[in-house]
Amino acid sequence: MDSSYLIIVLSLSVLLSYVFDLLSSRYKTPSVILLLVSGILVRQLLNYLDVQIPYLTPILSTLGTLGLILIVLEGALELELSGEKLAVLRRAFYAATAAIIFTSLLIGGLFYVLLEQPFFKCLVTAMPFSIISSAVAIPSVKNLSPARREFIVYESAFSDILGVMIFNFLIYNASGGFWSIVSFAKDTAVMAVISLICCFILLYLISKINHHIKFLPIISVLFLVYAVGKIYHLSSLLLILVFGLFLNNTELFIRGRLDRVLKNDLFEKELDQLKNLTAESAFIVRTFFFLLFGYAADLETLIDPDALIVSALILPIIFGVRFAVLRLSLQGSLTPIAYVAPRGLITVLLYLGIPDNLKVEGFREGILMLVVIATALVMMGGVVSYRGGEEE
Numbered sequence: 001m002d003s004s005y006l007i008i009v010l011s012l013s014v015l016l017s018y019v020f021d022l023l024s025s026r027y028k029t030p031s032v033i034l035l036l037v038s039g040i041l042v043r044q045l046l047n048y049l050d051v052q053i054p055y056l057t058p059i060l061s062t063l064g065t066l067g068l069i070l071i072v073l074e075g076a077l078e079l080e081l082s083g084e085k086l087a088v089l090r091r092a093f094y095a096a097t098a099a100i101i102f103t104s105l106l107i108g109g110l111f112y113v114l115l116e117q118p119f120f121k122c123l124v125t126a127m128p129f130s131i132i133s134s135a136v137a138i139p140s141v142k143n144l145s146p147a148r149r150e151f152i153v154y155e156s157a158f159s160d161i162l163g164v165m166i167f168n169f170l171i172y173n174a175s176g177g178f179w180s181i182v183s184f185a186k187d188t189a190v191m192a193v194i195s196l197i198c199c200f201i202l203l204y205l206i207s208k209i210n211h212h213i214k215f216l217p218i219i220s221v222l223f224l225v226y227a228v229g230k231i232y233h234l235s236s237l238l239l240i241l242v243f244g245l246f247l248n249n250t251e252l253f254i255r256g257r258l259d260r261v262l263k264n265d266l267f268e269k270e271l272d273q274l275k276n277l278t279a280e281s282a283f284i285v286r287t288f289f290f291l292l293f294g295y296a297a298d299l300e301t302l303i304d305p306d307a308l309i310v311s312a313l314i315l316p317i318i319f320g321v322r323f324a325v326l327r328l329s330l331q332g333s334l335t336p337i338a339y340v341a342p343r344g345l346i347t348v349l350l351y352l353g354i355p356d357n358l359k360v361e362g363f364r365e366g367i368l369m370l371v372v373i374a375t376a377l378v379m380m381g382g383v384v385s386y387r388g389g390e391e392e
Helices: 003-027 031-048 056-076 083-115 119-130 134-140 146-172 178-208 215-231 237-248 257-262 267-296 305-329 345-352 366-385
Strands: none
Touching: 003 031, 003 134, 003 267, 031 134, 031 267, 031 366, 056 134, 056 146, 056 215, 056 237, 056 267, 056 345, 083 119, 083 146, 083 305, 119 146, 119 305, 119 345, 134 146, 134 345, 134 366, 146 178, 146 237, 146 345, 178 215, 178 237, 178 257, 178 267, 215 237, 215 267, 237 267, 267 345, 305 366, 345 366
16 A cells, blocks of 8 residues: 555544544544444445455554553543542542452353353453443543542543453463462562652653653653563553552652652643643544454444344443442432443453453354443433433
8 A cells, every 4th residue: 555545544544533532522422432433434445445454453452552551641640649539539449349340240150151161261251341441431521520520530540450450360360279369469569669669760750851852752661661561460550550640649759858859840841741642642542443443343243143132131230230339339319420331442452362261162252342332322321311410
């Protein structure tokens, strides 16, 4: 393909995604659905022209990982730690943890009954379906009240991070047992120490680098440390969360002489620049990920009766558990946040990351796409029908 045509395609994709984002803000329609549908239509067009996109699975996996890092960093850079925030942080953490545990167990039980495979394999396959996608949830609640939006930001960020940690624990410690838990706790503690060290080093670099290119090298360092940690089966996403929280709440961690050494007078301005760069980078990666994921979908798998039935059984589990957990975690009306439980980038990424020896035989590929679309539609219906009222 001529490079000019490729540039045109890439540019139009970004512009199209930007238009979808504007429409999403105005009409409360999740842009992820529009991107997925666009990807499906592009595949039909390319099939007609007899053109194929090579190396689709590696590209999807790489984009998904980069998107996950940027989205968690973007969310963490918005989290403020303070006394008055502790209550909502605690509720969001408990809600995310309980939802992941109970949803994965119930969906795993469903797969166990329907597919007659070992329960552990079913649980691993179910885990991606238990995690709320912050990539979809956070942009979709911009028009809600600050209290509701804040809870969704915290909960979805915790869901992403805890979900990835639990998923990694399952696939890397398939033998189970006490020592697997000890090893997981040790690896998490090691990653926490590495994260804190990286935070101080990167904060020092931010204050001392005078070159006009500053933040891309720092984000590249985060990518590098994440990838190295992933190779050694460490909870690398913890680094991203800690770094974002650290930067956005430096007044809690950096005081006195240390404040003068590690921060400069332009820190707040530079932090805003980092937030903008992270948000725009996440937007780009998310755009191409969902377009390619839509392109990868086979229409025949989406209309497969078995996939439709299983997807229809998964949805009541997702929203039933969510309603029960929120009812125990929050007071007042649960509308519309009870409907905000979209599955998206994180679900697809983790599902693609299931090792061959742990994959469930007979699992219909269309289930993944159907659940992503259905949860986004339910969220859209809940957000659109919300007209304000009692706050939590």
